[in-house]
Each structure stands twice: as structure tokens, then as C-alpha cells.
Amino acid sequence: MTLRLVVADDQDLVRGAFVTILAAESDIDVVAEAADGAEAVEAVRAHQPDVLLLDVRMPGMDGIEATRIVTAESPTRVLMLTTFDQDDYVYGALRAGASGFLLKDVRRKELIDAVRIVAAGESLLAPAVTTRLIDTMVRGRTAAAPIGLDRLTARERETLWLLGRGLSNPEIAAELVVSDHTVKTHVSSVLAKLGLRDRAQAVVAAYESGLIVAGGQPTRGALGARPPSRE
Structure with a gap:
């Protein structure tokens, strides 16, 4: 099955390079390009792609605002690109509904794999980076x-x-001493009950709801009567 992709970046050479790489894959169809956030939003409305590959910093409407609009209006999943390895940009993208993020110096194979992963409904989040950036943004805040x-x-x-x-599903299964299938059921239920788009938003929700405080520890009493299986 061919996945439909829109590529948005204000730098012509960068956008062109990504399009060339991705369009060469037999299972990826680049249906449109965009030079700013507003064009990206219109391209999604017109083509209804599976994935929007979107630069976070662009003139006019930036990638974060474009992500908010796209995720509110459509099932299109957003994969953010940035040259800035800065926590506030990544955090803003996740809060807006992005399903993952990549630095622009990503390798060819990693770029292709990332688009496929996000199109398949997964989130592209490196656990160590995710935990660090969320900790940074919530540290010192009142939950x-x-x-x-x-x-x-x-x-x-x-x-x-x-x-x-x-943690990934297999890691959660090991922590809870349950099957991977049971974990998938729990994750699906959590997303449905809290109205979350995917596990990327679940990461943010865990902190912003007060369930986790900076450092990754649970808020006292937040988990209910039974503590986690392991620390």
C-alpha cells in the first residue's frame, strides 16, 4: 500500500532533497510540497496525505501552528523537522499533536524509516530524549x-x-509482567479515555496532568492503591 506524503520546508534545496529521497521509494507518493505553514495546511486539506513532513521554523505560520491546525482537522500524522536540537521546539511540536521529530541532518535510511513508522500509526520518540525534554519543560512548574x-x-x-x-510496549509488558497484547489493550484504552491522538501526546499528558513530576517519578497517590510493579 502506497502512503501519501506532503513535504513542507521553506528552504527549496532542503525540501527538494527530501522529496527526491522519499519519492524514490516505491511505497511513498509525495503528493505535494509547501514552502510555509499556511501552504502546508492547504496542501493537507487538498490532498489528505497520511503524513506531513514539516519544518518547525518557517516564515509566516510556523510548523507548530500548522501542526495544531492539521491535527485538529484531519487524521494526517505530522513528523517534525528541525535544525534546532532545542527542547522548547520539540515540546511545542508534541503538544501541538506531532507524532515525532527528526533533526534535518538525519540519514537517508532514518528519514525513510521515520516516515513509514509514523504512517503506520506509531510515534517516533527516542525515550531518553523524550524524558529529558519533558522534564526540562515541566521542571519548576506547578502540575x-x-x-x-x-x-x-x-x-x-x-x-x-x-x-x-x-517505555516501549515490550518494556511496559516487562514492568507490569503482562503480555504485549495486554499492554496494547491498556494503551488503546488510555488514549481513548483521555482523548489522546497517540503515545506522543500520552507522554505530554502524563506530565501535564500531574501524574509524573520532573525526574519521572509518580505524583504521590496518583497511581491509586497499587504502586508500579518495579521502580
Whole structure:
């Protein structure tokens, strides 16, 4: 099955390079290009791609605002590009609904794999980087009220806490001593009950709801009566 892709970057040479690399793949169809956030939004509206590869910093409407609009209006998944390895840009992209992020100096194979991963419904988040950037952004803040956490069972809260720490499904299964299938069920339930798009948003929600404080530890009492299986 061919996945449909829009590529948005204000630098012609960079955008052209990405288009050339990705269009050469038999399972990827680059349906449109855009030079800024507003053009990216219009391209998504016109072509309904599976993935929008989007630069975070562009003139006019930037990538973060474009991401907010695209994820609110469509099922298109956003993969952010940046030359800036700065936590605030990445955090803003995740909060806006992006499913992952890449630096522009990404290698050819990593770029192609990333587009396929996001198109398949997964999030492209390196656990160590994710935990560090979220910690950085919430450190020193007063945690928000844990709105929505009361809808979760104790095991689902536990699952959300582990998602917030950046663990993969197999790692969560090992922590909870359950099967991968059971973890997938818990993750799906957490996303549905909290109205989250994907596990990238679950990472942000785990912190912003107050379930996790800086350092990755659970807020006292937030997990319910039973503590996590392991620290």
C-alpha cells in the first residue's frame, strides 16, 4: 500500500532533497510540497496525505501552528523537522499533536524509516530524549490538575506513567509482567479515555496532568492503591 506524503520546508534545496529521497521509494507518493505553514495546511486539506513532513521554523505560520491546525482537522500524522536540537521546539511540536521529530541532518535510511513508522500509526520518540525534554519543560512548574485521570483504572494509570517515562510496549509488558497484547489493550484504552491522538501526546499528558513530576517519578497517590510493579 502506497502512503501519501506532503513535504513542507521553506528552504527549496532542503525540501527538494527530501522529496527526491522519499519519492524514490516505491511505497511513498509525495503528493505535494509547501514552502510555509499556511501552504502546508492547504496542501493537507487538498490532498489528505497520511503524513506531513514539516519544518518547525518557517516564515509566516510556523510548523507548530500548522501542526495544531492539521491535527485538529484531519487524521494526517505530522513528523517534525528541525535544525534546532532545542527542547522548547520539540515540546511545542508534541503538544501541538506531532507524532515525532527528526533533526534535518538525519540519514537517508532514518528519514525513510521515520516516515513509514509514523504512517503506520506509531510515534517516533527516542525515550531518553523524550524524558529529558519533558522534564526540562515541566521542571519548576506547578502540575496541572489531573483532569481525566479519574477515568482510568489503576492499571491504566500505571500504563500512562510508564508511557510518560518513554517505555516501549515490550518494556511496559516487562514492568507490569503482562503480555504485549495486554499492554496494547491498556494503551488503546488510555488514549481513548483521555482523548489522546497517540503515545506522543500520552507522554505530554502524563506530565501535564500531574501524574509524573520532573525526574519521572509518580505524583504521590496518583497511581491509586497499587504502586508500579518495579521502580
